[in-house]
Amino acid sequence: MLTGKQKRFLRGEAHHLKPILQVGKGGVNENLIKQADDALEARELIKVSILQNCEEDKEVVAEEIRRGAKAEVVQIIGNTLIFYKESKEQKSIELPN
Incomplete structure (x- = not known):
């Protein structure tokens, strides 16, 4: 769980x-979740x-992607969603405490 500062x-x-x-139009499907998971691992x-x-x-789309990719929703702004997930292999973002 991310803190407000993070x-x-x-x-x-x-x-x-x-x-x-x-x-x-197709909404969230397995392929989209897999792509999101792969992108989160890389970035x-x-x-x-x-x-x-x-x-x-x-909100439903954000929740489906969050649950499927096991990521954190950072922000929902307009029609843009921001997700974060710590990478196992290529950790590049250092979160503040």
């Missing part, structure tokens, strides 16, 4: 990132954009 730090780190995954911090044709609510 979430604030990660929001700052994610500010310059571009969304690397998009959730569209630790990712942005996901929700397209206008997505029929699911953004």
Whole structure:
């Protein structure tokens, strides 16, 4: 579980990132979760954009990806979700205490 200070730090780190995954009409599926998990292992911090044709609510999408990828939701802002998961192999982000 991330603290407020850690979430604030990660929001700052994610500010310059571009969304690397998009959730569209099909919603969240196994393939999207696998891609999110792989991206989180490689980068630790990712942005996901929700397209206008997505029929699911953004909180539901965030929860499905969080549970599937075993990640933390850093922020939901507009139609953009930010996720964090500590990498096992390539740890690059040092969280504040």
